Amino acid sequence: MGDAKALLMSGVPELLILRLLAEREMYGYELARAVRAVTREAISLGEGVLYPALHSLELSGLLRARRRQVGGRTRVYYNVTAKGRRRLEYLTSHWRRIATAVEAALAGPQHA
Amino acid sequence: MGDAKALLMSGVPELLILRLLAEREMYGYELARAVRAVTREAISLGEGVLYPALHSLELSGLLRARRRQVGGRTRVYYNVTAKGRRRLEYLTSHWRRIATAVEAALAGPQHA
DNA sequence: GTACTATACCTCGTACTTCGATGTATAGAG
DNA sequence: CTCTATACATCGAAGTACGAGGTATAGTAC
Numbered sequence: 001m002g003d004a005k006a007l008l009m010s011g012v013p014e015l016l017i018l019r020l021l022a023e024r025e026m027y028g029y030e031l032a033r034a035v036r037a038v039t040r041e042a043i044s045l046g047e048g049v050l051y052p053a054l055h056s057l058e059l060s061g062l063l064r065a066r067r068r069q070v071g072g073r074t075r076v077y078y079n080v081t082a083k084g085r086r087r088l089e090y091l092t093s094h095w096r097r098i099a100t101a102v103e104a105a106l107a108g109p110q111h112a
Numbered sequence: 113m114g115d116a117k118a119l120l121m122s123g124v125p126e127l128l129i130l131r132l133l134a135e136r137e138m139y140g141y142e143l144a145r146a147v148r149a150v151t152r153e154a155i156s157l158g159e160g161v162l163y164p165a166l167h168s169l170e171l172s173g174l175l176r177a178r179r180r181q182v183g184g185r186t187r188v189y190y191n192v193t194a195k196g197r198r199r200l201e202y203l204t205s206h207w208r209r210i211a212t213a214v215e216a217a218l219a220g221p222q223h224a
Numbered sequence: 225g226t227a228c229t230a231t232a233c234c235t236c237g238t239a240c241t242t243c244g245a246t247g248t249a250t251a252g253a254g
Numbered sequence: 255c256t257c258t259a260t261a262c263a264t265c266g267a268a269g270t271a272c273g274a275g276g277t278a279t280a281g282t283a284c
Contacts, residue, residue: 010122039213101151
């Protein structure tokens with residue numbers, strides 16, 4: 001995850017992950033369900049997206065992981081670091097900027 | 113450009129190109145300026161994005177190209193085909209769906 | 225006349241993101 | 255004892271976007 005680039009690339013999975021984990025600590029599987037819930041099934045992060053993303057975010061120091069045994073199953077809980085919160089802020093404002101721009105284009109060139 | 117997939121991938125350049133060309137025929141360089149204008153400089157499609165995208169869209173039958181000589185310079189004008197308009201409709205509704213979902217997530221999980 | 229800027233097209237290699245498929249293993253329900 | 259849900263993970267493929275570089279003409283400023 002290119003630290004601070006992301007010019008146009010959606011980066012939506014990263015944004016959603018940071019946003020939901022900023023609210024409360026969760027483990028992967030739980031997070032997947034949470035994403036589906038908040039977006040009312042509009043967005044579903046597949047496991048092939050979710051787990052690599054979590055690892056990458058941890059590696060970049062944006063998330064901190066903590067393993068816990070719960071009823072015979074291993075869960076990996078994640079929470080957002082200070083750096084992660086800064087990244088979340090950046091991604092949020094970036095998203096809004098792009099979303100506003102796209103809306104303007106969709107509304108029609110007459111507003112140029 | 114994956115005909116009808118695009119699950120999460122932004123596909124924003126494709127959407128903007130189709131949207132602006134649906135309004136009126138333009139040539140590449142002009143289109144680049146138009147994008148900057150409507151989005152108030154928020155989005156600038158580099159030439160490394162724009163031209164390959166135009167070629168790919170033409171190849172997929174979403175755009176039709178027409179070369180014209182204007183004052184010693186060659187311009188390639190593009191307009192949107194019927195198929196292109198259908199694709200534009202799909203991309204637009206897809207965008208709105210994703211944008212709404214992301215906004216919901218940013219607003220906070222309390223609305224889950 | 226000549227250097228610089230704007231116009232106008234193009235391509236290549238690279239990097240990153242995302243996707244689907246597949247794999248492992250445990251717990252609980254029927 | 256089988257099937258589903260939970261819970262983690264990885265791999266290869268495909269798609270997207272980006273920056274850098276390349277060609278050439280027209281007009282402007284010096």
